[in-house]
Amino acid sequence: MYDLTKFTLKNMTECGADLRKLGSGADSMEEVSDRIVRYLYEQFVDEQTDRPAFALVRFFKTHLYGELEASLQQxxxxxxxxxxxxxxxxxxxxxxxxxxxxxxxRYASEGHQVIPLASEQIVAQSPMISQLIKQFGLETSSVLSPDPELLVDLEQKTFNVFHVPAAIASPYVPAQQEFVIPCGIQSVLGFGGMLPSGNIIAVILFSKVPISRNTADMFKTLALNTKMAVLPFDRGTIFRK
Structure with missing residues (x-):
């Protein structure tokens, strides 16, 4: 178990090693991502309450509409x-x-099962998504349509983290009255990277415990471990059969 207020380099190394192994024996990227979010939810605990530190953990991936499963297209x-x-x-x-x-x-999500990123202007209208892309160190254009000549550099790049230290009243965290305040969300942290296919993965953590900048920065390494876990499925099976 890990405490976000006392997260050490040793903890980071142990956690990263565990994340990297979560792809073993899986049949799809969805299965690996499910293991990842459950691991993070179960392993990070609020020592004050002995409950999970994260109220919500989600794993997103960019995907072409034509390659989505039928239910998501519908x-x-x-x-x-x-x-x-x-x-x-x-x-x-x-x-x-x-x-x-x-x-x-994921099927119970009302507004986040699949979010179309139709243009840079549309992305800009979603403060959390646009800020996540910006804090990752990317241009929106490279997410929507990666330049093949730059793809190798982007894929090998270590991304920054998306970090909102104070979620309440933040313009980058929506649903303040419906979610942030009633659920006691203190901080939001996102980490991820670009796969060889040019698609982005992003894990977003909504924390009931404040997350410092120093702790947030350690998740850059966890992003690499997460990427390694899902990498075998980048050009393979994405969704569970």
Whole structure:
């Protein structure tokens, strides 16, 4: 078990080694991502309450609309009057776990199962997504349509973390009245990276314990371990059969 207020380099190394092993024996990226979010939810504990430190942990991946499973395509078209292009980049929820029953299935998510990233202007209208991309150290254009000539450099880059130390009243954390305040969210932390396919993975942690900048920075290393766990499925099976 780990305490976010006392997270050490030794803890980071141990946690990273565990994350890296979570891909062993899996049949899809979804299965690995589910293991990752559950590991993080179960292993980080608030010592004051002996309860999970994170209210909600989610794993997202960008994915082309044309390669989404049928249920996600239908979910998206039901909310849009226009037929999406097969090359539309979508931010797709692969795994979720949290304090409330509805947060433990990606199919139960009302607004985050699949989020179309139709243009830079559309992304800019979503403060959390646009800030996550910015803090990762990316341009929105490289997320929507990676330049093949730059892809190797981006894929090998160590991304920064997305860190909101004080979630309450932050313009980058939506649903303040419905989620942040009633659920006691203190900080938000996101980490991830770019896969060889040009798709982005991002794990987002909504914490009931304040997360310092020093602790947040240690998750850069955990991002690399997470990437290694899902890497075998980058051009393979994404969704559970």
């Amino acid at each position: 979910h998206l078209t039901a909310a849009s009057p226009d037929q999406p292009s097969d090359v539309l980049k979508c931010l797709t929820l692969l795994a979720t776990v949290g304090d409330q029953p509805a947060w433990n299935s």
